[in-house]
Amino acid sequence: MLLSLENAQLLDKEDSLNRYREEFYLKPNSIYLDGNSLGLLSKRAERTLLESLNDWKEHGIDGWTKGKHPWFFLSEKLGEMMAPLVGGLANEVIVTGSTTVNLHQLVATFYKPEGKRTKILADELTFPSDIYALQSQLRIHGLDSNTHLVRVKSRDGRFLEEEAIIEAMTDEIALIILPTVLYRSGQILDMKRLTAEANKRGILIGFDGCHSIGAIPHSFTEWGVDFAYWCNYKHLNGGPGTVGGLYVNSKHFGTAPGLAGWFGSKKEKQFDMEHTLTLADSAGAYQIGTPHVLSLAPLLGALEIFTEAGIENIRTKSLKINKFLMDLLEQEATGLGFMIGNPLEDYRRGGHVSLEHKEAARICKALKENGIIPDFRAPNIIRLAPVALYTSYSEVWEVVQVLKKIMTEKQYEKFKNEREIIA
Secondary structure, three states, X not given: OOOOHHHHHHHHHHOOOHHHHHHEOOOOOOEEOEOOOOOOOEHHHHHHHHHHHHHHHHHHHHHHOOOOOOHHHHHHHHHHHHHHHHOOOHHHEEEOOOHHHHHHHHHHHHOOXXXXXXXXXXXXXXXXXXXXXXXXXXXXXXXOHHHHEEEEOOOOOOOOOHHHHHHOOOOOEEEEEEEOEOOOOOEEOOHHHHHHHHHHOOOEEEEXXXXXXXXXXXXXXXXXXXXEEEOOOOOOOOOOOOOOEEEEOHHHOOOOOOOOOHHHEOHHHHOOOOOOOOEOOOHHXXXXXXXXXXXXXXXXXXXXXXXXXXXXXXXXXXXXXXXXXXXXXXXXXXOOOOEEOOOOOHHHEOOOEEEEOOOHHHHHHHHHHOOEEOEEEOOOEEEEEOOOOOOOHHHHHHHHHHHHHHHHOOHHHHOOOOOOOOO
């Protein structure tokens, strides 16, 4: 059966999450498909930011313990709200730092080269910032990253095979750092299986959840994951530069942070100003400095929506609307040079469609000229992310029609096939 605009409109009527569209600031005459890079502002996130600004206005220094959202406990409160999204206990999650800062903290804490176990295992498709951090941590230990950073190879430049990762878990590996979802292809790694294999070998394993948090469910504690870290500005819609998150399995509580700071103190001891650190008996121990309150505040409202909508419901729609997009591309864009470069199986696919084309950079520019916001990843990927909370099926239909028009009219040819400063 051919898909049509009427199919899309019917799906919108049946969509239980469709009501959340009105919660977000959607730009007229524009379709936003870049929520896997930066989620849109919701009215609730705006409200809680303004409430925190008012707390500063009304209470000054007393805003740390008074007002609508007392700042001193804000990271812990947000960690508790976020815990269900990662499958952690409330005290195993803290909202703090940024992705790379938190990775540095966790590697500094849990990477302990000893005897033969001196190497860190990663992969060649992971986000570059993670590699930079791991290389620098190895340098701090006086180790050569060319020999001590092992990167699992990809056969095709798109996907990783769990078997290859497991094979690389030798008795020389001290620590494993992997993405939950590959940022280019959207492949979900089998975190449960990889964690079990690492645990079996006595290797600590941590995950970068930047491209999965808020898009797919996790069960970090049940799986036995040692630690994880992520940003909160993509699928979670926390705003540009919003504070990141980290997870530490409670079995590691009491392990001294590699990078210590006073916000890792027990709350009741922090202002004793002692030169002996009394660690919090929670993931809060791995905070370093004062939280960026005004970058935390929008998350309060953003997470309210996730609590209401439910991550399982979000995942169900995400899979359905992304499948609708892929089916439409197959129906409408055949013969135009496109290739779908993400996994087709639901259990292996994250929250975006990875569309490959040799003219990808030019096509992205043409899409933007037509009011559609995608993003580009070198060398040839157009990432399209229908977001469960604010993208409609009718919008997806419109996107594919515009894409077909761009290609048949060769609108992309007036642009250079190179990325902008920010792709």
